[in-house]
Amino acid sequence: MKRLILATELKNLWREKLVLTLFLTTSVLALVAFFNAHYFANKQRDVVLAAQQMQQQTIQNAKAGLPERLASTENHKWWEDPYDLRGQAFYLMQNYATKTPLATAPIATGQADVLPYYFKMLIKEKQHIVHQYDYVHPLSLLLGQFDLSFVVIYLLPLLIISICFNALASERQGGQLRLLMLQGGSATHLLTYQLLLRSALIVMPFLLISSLLLVIIRDQMGVTELLSYNLIVLCYSGFWIALTAWVNSRAKSAANNAATLVTCWLALVIVVPALVNTSIALLDPTPSRIHYIDSLRAASDDAQKASEKTLAQYFQDHPELAKNGSGASDYATKKIATINSVERAMEVQDARFLNAQQAQQQSAQKLQYLSPALIVQTLLVDLAGNGLTRHHAFMSEVEAHHQALQRFFANEIAKANQRGDFAPCDGCSTKPTLTNLADIPQFSSELATPVYSYAPLIWLLLLAVGLLLIAKRRVNKLDSANNKEVLVV
Amino acid sequence: MLQSTFKKEWLDTKRQGQTLWLSGIAVLLLLLACVTGFKSHQSYQQAVNEVSQSEQLRWLNQGEKGPHSAAHYGIYVVKPTTPLAALDDGLQAYQGNVLRLEAHIRNDSLFRSAQDNVPLSRFGSLSPAFVLQVLLPLLIILIGYPLLAREREQGTLKQLLAAGASPAKLFFAKCAVLFTLSCLFLLPVALFLLYSQTASEAPYTLRNALFLLSYLIYLLLWALITTTLSSLFPTARRALITLLTIWAFATLLLPKLAMNIATTLHPQGSGQAFQAKLESEVYTDARLDAIEKFKQQTLAQYGVSQVADLPFDYAGAQLQFGEQYADKIFDRLFKARLEQLEAQSQSYQLAGLLTPFIAVQTLSMATAATDFSHQQSFENAAEQHRRLMQEVLNFNQRDHGHKAQGHYTAGKELWQQIPEFSYQYPRFTHYLPHYAISLISLAFWLIVLVLLSLFAIKKLRLEEQR
Numbered sequence: 001m002k003r004l005i006l007a008t009e010l011k012n013l014w015r016e017k018l019v020l021t022l023f024l025t026t027s028v029l030a031l032v033a034f035f036n037a038h039y040f041a042n043k044q045r046d047v048v049l050a051a052q053q054m055q056q057q058t059i060q061n062a063k064a065g066l067p068e069r070l071a072s073t074e075n076h077k078w079w080e081d082p083y084d085l086r087g088q089a090f091y092l093m094q095n096y097a098t099k100t101p102l103a104t105a106p107i108a109t110g111q112a113d114v115l116p117y118y119f120k121m122l123i124k125e126k127q128h129i130v131h132q133y134d135y136v137h138p139l140s141l142l143l144g145q146f147d148l149s150f151v152v153i154y155l156l157p158l159l160i161i162s163i164c165f166n167a168l169a170s171e172r173q174g175g176q177l178r179l180l181m182l183q184g185g186s187a188t189h190l191l192t193y194q195l196l197l198r199s200a201l202i203v204m205p206f207l208l209i210s211s212l213l214l215v216i217i218r219d220q221m222g223v224t225e226l227l228s229y230n231l232i233v234l235c236y237s238g239f240w241i242a243l244t245a246w247v248n249s250r251a252k253s254a255a256n257n258a259a260t261l262v263t264c265w266l267a268l269v270i271v272v273p274a275l276v277n278t279s280i281a282l283l284d285p286t287p288s289r290i291h292y293i294d295s296l297r298a299a300s301d302d303a304q305k306a307s308e309k310t311l312a313q314y315f316q317d318h319p320e321l322a323k324n325g326s327g328a329s330d331y332a333t334k335k336i337a338t339i340n341s342v343e344r345a346m347e348v349q350d351a352r353f354l355n356a357q358q359a360q361q362q363s364a365q366k367l368q369y370l371s372p373a374l375i376v377q378t379l380l381v382d383l384a385g386n387g388l389t390r391h392h393a394f395m396s397e398v399e400a401h402h403q404a405l406q407r408f409f410a411n412e413i414a415k416a417n418q419r420g421d422f423a424p425c426d427g428c429s430t431k432p433t434l435t436n437l438a439d440i441p442q443f444s445s446e447l448a449t450p451v452y453s454y455a456p457l458i459w460l461l462l463l464a465v466g467l468l469l470i471a472k473r474r475v476n477k478l479d480s481a482n483n484k485e486v487l488v489v
Numbered sequence: 490m491l492q493s494t495f496k497k498e499w500l501d502t503k504r505q506g507q508t509l510w511l512s513g514i515a516v517l518l519l520l521l522a523c524v525t526g527f528k529s530h531q532s533y534q535q536a537v538n539e540v541s542q543s544e545q546l547r548w549l550n551q552g553e554k555g556p557h558s559a560a561h562y563g564i565y566v567v568k569p570t571t572p573l574a575a576l577d578d579g580l581q582a583y584q585g586n587v588l589r590l591e592a593h594i595r596n597d598s599l600f601r602s603a604q605d606n607v608p609l610s611r612f613g614s615l616s617p618a619f620v621l622q623v624l625l626p627l628l629i630i631l632i633g634y635p636l637l638a639r640e641r642e643q644g645t646l647k648q649l650l651a652a653g654a655s656p657a658k659l660f661f662a663k664c665a666v667l668f669t670l671s672c673l674f675l676l677p678v679a680l681f682l683l684y685s686q687t688a689s690e691a692p693y694t695l696r697n698a699l700f701l702l703s704y705l706i707y708l709l710l711w712a713l714i715t716t717t718l719s720s721l722f723p724t725a726r727r728a729l730i731t732l733l734t735i736w737a738f739a740t741l742l743l744p745k746l747a748m749n750i751a752t753t754l755h756p757q758g759s760g761q762a763f764q765a766k767l768e769s770e771v772y773t774d775a776r777l778d779a780i781e782k783f784k785q786q787t788l789a790q791y792g793v794s795q796v797a798d799l800p801f802d803y804a805g806a807q808l809q810f811g812e813q814y815a816d817k818i819f820d821r822l823f824k825a826r827l828e829q830l831e832a833q834s835q836s837y838q839l840a841g842l843l844t845p846f847i848a849v850q851t852l853s854m855a856t857a858a859t860d861f862s863h864q865q866s867f868e869n870a871a872e873q874h875r876r877l878m879q880e881v882l883n884f885n886q887r888d889h890g891h892k893a894q895g896h897y898t899a900g901k902e903l904w905q906q907i908p909e910f911s912y913q914y915p916r917f918t919h920y921l922p923h924y925a926i927s928l929i930s931l932a933f934w935l936i937v938l939v940l941l942s943l944f945a946i947k948k949l950r951l952e953e954q955r
Contacts, residue, residue, distance in 0.1 A: 036749050043759070046759075047762070050759070050762065051761050096761075110608045110611070111603075111604075111606075111608045114601065114603045114604055116604075120761070120764065131599060131604075132760075133585075133601060133604065133760065134759060134760040134761075135597050135760045137748075137757070138580040138583035138584040138601075138861060138864070139583075139748055139833075139834065139837060139860075139861060140748045140749070141580075141583040141601075141603065142579075143745045143748045144745060145745075146745045146746055146749050150745065154741055155737075155742070158733075158737055162734070254726055255724075255729060258726060258730060262631075262729075262733055263631075266624075270612075270613075270623065270624070271518070271624070273612035273613075274613050274615045274619065275518075275615055276612075277609055277610050277612055277613070277614045277615070278521075278525060278614050280607065280609070281606075282525065286606070288532070288533075288536045289586075289587070289602060289605070290533075290536040290567055290586070293540060293565050293567075293587055294540045294544075297544070297547060297565065353605060356605070357605060357606075360607045364607050364609045368609075374609060374612070377609065377611075377612070378609070381608045386608075387608055388607060388608060
C-alpha cells in the first residue's frame with residue numbers, strides 16, 4: 001500500500017509537471033544565490049589581498065629606495081618622508097588590519113556588507129580608525145544580498161507551502177481518500193508520504209546543489225561546517241513540513257489551508273522578526289552617533305587645551321619616554337599623548353555603544369525563539385562567519401593592533417628624540433629615523449572558526465515534533481471517522 | 490451597484506471574521522509603526538539641532554589661532570531630515586549623516602547607524618513604509634482574492650450576470666470596494682501628512698502630495714491586479730496562489746535581485762582602492778611641480794625674486810592654490826564614483842517596470858528625502874561649504890599673514906566671516922528628472938493593469954453570453 005501511495009503521488013506530480021518545475025526552480029535559486037554571495041565574498045577577499053599586497057609592496061619599495069635616501073643631502077619634509085617615524089605614524093603608513101571572509105561566507109552575508117572588514121591604520125584616535133567603512137550604494141545594503149540564507153529562510157517555506165497546502169485535502173474533497181481507505185490505506189500514511197515526497201522535491205535538490213557548490217568552489221570548506229549547514233536547513237524545512245501537516249490535519253478546504261499557511265509564513269518570517277527588531281531597538285536604544293561626535297569633539301578640545309598637562313600625565317604613565325627625565329619633547333610625542341587622552345576620555349562613550357549592542361544581542365538571543373526564521377538566520381550568519389561574535393573578536397584584534405602601533409611609534413619617536421635625530425632643522429629632517437618599514441608591527445589575525453550553539457535548533461525540533469504529534473492525533477481521528485463511514489457504506 | 494456590492498462584501502467579511510482580524514492587526518501595526526517612526530524622527534532632528542548649534546559655537550569660540558590651524562580644526566555638519574522621514578526612513582541607517590569639513594581633504598560621510606545594529610535588524614524594522622509597501626498589498630490580496638472567483642465557484646456569478654448585472658460595473662464595483670478598503674489604511678498616513686503640513690515651518694506640499702499620490706496609485710494597482718486575477722481564474726484557490734507568488738516576487742525577490750544585478754552591471758571599486766587612488770593622485774610630483782610653477786608665476790607677476798618680497802603672505806596663496814589643485818582631482822574621482830552609483834540607481838529604477846514595488850519605494854524615499862540623491866545633494870552642499878571655508882581662511886592668511894610679527898593668528902572676527910552651514914533641501918521639482926523612470930513605471934503599470942482589467946471584463950462578458 002505504501003508503495004502504491006508513493007507511486008500514485010509521484011505519478012500525479014509528474015503529470016502536473018511539478019517534478020521538473022520544482023527541481024528547476026530550486027536548482028536555479030541555489031545556483032543564483034550561491035554565485036551571488038560567492039561573488040560578494042570574493043570581492044571582499046580581493047580587497048583584503050590588495051591591502052595586504054600594498055602593505056608588502058610599500059615595505060619593499062622603501063627597502064629598495066633606502067640607499068638613495070641615505071645618500072640624499074636635500075631637506076625632506078618629515079610629513080612627506082617615508083623614512084621618518086613621524087611621517088609614517090601620522091600620514092604615510094600603509095598598514096592594514098583585515099578580516100578575510102570564511103569558506104562558508106556565501107551561506108549568509110549577514111552584516112558583512114555593512115560592517116567594516118579592513119582598516120587602514122594610522123596613529124590617530126581609535127575613534128577615527130574604527131569608524132571607516134567601504135562606500136557602497138546604500139540601497140544595496142538596505143535590500144541585502146541574495147544569498148543562500150535568503151532562499152532558505154524566505155523562499156523554501158513558501159515553496160513547501162505552495163506544493164503541500166492541498167495534501168490530503170484534495171483527496172478528501174475528491175473522494176479518493178474513501179477509496180484508499182477501502183483498499184486498506186490510511187489518511188496518516190497518505191499525508192506522511194505526500195508531505196515527505198513533495199518537500200523532498202524542493203529541499204533535496206537545493207541542499208544537494210548548494211552543498212556541492214560549497215565543496216567544489218569554496219576553498220577549505222570543512223566537513224563540520226557543511227554538515228551543520230545541512231542540519232540547519234533540514235531542521236528548518238522540517239518545521240515547515242510539520243506546520244503544513246498540522247494545518248492539513250484540521251480537515252479544512254485546500255483554500256483555507258493555503259490562507260492559514262501563508263498567514264503563518266507572513267507572521268513568522270516577516271511580521272514577528274520586524275516586531276522583534278523594533279522591540280529590541282525600543283528596549284535597548286542605540287545611543288546617538290550625532291551626540292557621540294559632539295563628545296568626541298569636546299574630548300579633543302579638552303585634550304588640546306590641556307596639552308601640557310596631558311603630556312605631563314602621559315610621561316607620568318610612560319616615564320621611559322621622557323627625554324632625560326624632563327617634560328621637554330617634540331610635537332609627535334605631544335600628539336600621541338593627546339591621542340591617548342582623547343581615547344581615554346571617549347572610553348565611557350564607546351562602552352555605551354558596546355553595552356547597547358550587547359544588550360540588543362542578548363535580547364535577540366532570547367526573542368529568537370519567537371520565530372524559526374530568527375533562529376535560522378542567527379545560526380546561518382554565525383556559521384558563515386558574518387555574525388557579531390566573529391566581528392567583535394576582529395575588532396578586539398584591531399584595537400590591540402592599534403595599541404601595538406601606538407606603543408611602537410611612541411617608543412621609537414622618544415628614542416629618536418633622545419638621540420636628537422629630529423634636530424637637523426625645524427619642520428624638515430635629513431636623517432632617516434625609520435629605515436626598515438618591516439619593523440612596524442603588522443596585523444596578524446588569530447580569528448578562530450566561529451562557535452555556534454545548536455540549542456535553538458532543539459527548540460525548532462521540539463516545535464516540529466509537537467506539531468507532528470498533534471497532526472498525527474487529528475489524522476488518526478480522521479482515519480477512525482472515515483473507517484466508520486466506510487463500514488456504514 | 491457600488492452600494493449593493495459594498496453591503497454584500499461587508500456581510501461576507503463579517504461572516505468570515507478572518508478578514509476583520511487581519512485588518513485590525515494591520516491597522517495596529519501601522520499605528521505602531523507611525524508612532525515609532527515619529528518618535529525616532531523627532532529624536533534625530535533634536536540631535537541634529539543640538540549638535541549643529543554646539544558645533545557652530547565651538548567653531549566661533551575656538552580661540553586665537555592661525556587660519557590654517559582653524560582649517561584643520563574644521564567643523565562637523567549633520568544632515569537634516571524632512572517630516573516625511575518619520576514615515577519612510579529609507580536609507581538613513583545605511584549612509585552616514587555626519588560630515589567633517591577640513592583642510593586638504595574631501596571626507597566621506599561618517600557613522601552608518603546600521604553598523605551599530607545586530608544582524609537581526611536585516612529582517613527590516615516596522616516602519617510605516619514597510620507596512621504600506623509590503624504588508625498592505627498582502628492584505629489586499631487576502632481580502633480580494635475571492636471577490637469574483639468565489640462568486641464563480643458558488644455559481645452566484647452566473648446568476649448575477651443573468652439578472653442583468655453589467656460585467657464592467659460588477660468588476661469595477663468589486664475593485665472599488667477593495668480599493669476603498671485599502672485606502673482606509675492610508676488614513677493615519679494622510680492625517681500625519683496633514684499635521685506635518687500645518688505644523689511645519691517650511692511645509693513640503695509637493696513632496697507630501699506626491700508621497701500620498703504614489704501610495705494611492707500603488708494600492709490601486711494591487712486592487713486592480715487582485716480583482717483581475719480573481720476574475721480570470723476559475724477557482725479562488727488558484728487566484729490566491731498566483732497572487733501570493735506575484736507578491737513574493739514583486740516585494741521580496743525582484744528588488745533584491747534587481748539591486749544585486751545593478752551592482753554587478755556597474756561595479757564599483759573598493760573604498761580601499763578609492764582612497765589609495767586619491768592619495769596617489771593628489772600627493773604627486775606633478776603637484777609639487779604645479780606649486781613650483783605657481784610660485785614662479787606669482788614672483789614674475791609681482792616682479793620680485795623671493796616670496797618674502799611679495800606684498801602678501803605667500804603661504805596663504807600657496808595653500809589656496811593647493812586646495813584648488815586637489816579640488817580638481819576630488820571633482821574628477823568623486824564624479825566617476827558617483828556616476829557608477831547613479832548608474833546603479835538608474836538600473837534599479839528600471840526594474841520598476843518589472844515590479845511596482847521598486848517604483849513606489851523609490852518615489853517614497855525620494856519625497857521623504859531619505860534616498861541616495863538627496864544624500865548626494867547634502868554632501869555636495871557640504872563640500873561647497875568646505876571650499877568656501879578654505880578660501881576665506883587662506884585668503885585671510887594671504888592678506889594679513891605678512892603684517893604679523895612672528896606667527897599670525899586670527900580670532901572670532903574671522904571665524905564669524907564663515908556663514909553657518911544651514912542646509913535646506915532644494916525644491917522637489919529639482920529632483921524630478923532623477924525619478925523619471927519610477928514615475929513612468931507607475932504609469933506603465935497603471936496602463937497595463939487597466940488593459941488587463943478590460944480583458945478580464947471581456948472574459949466576464951463571454952461568460953455572460955455562455
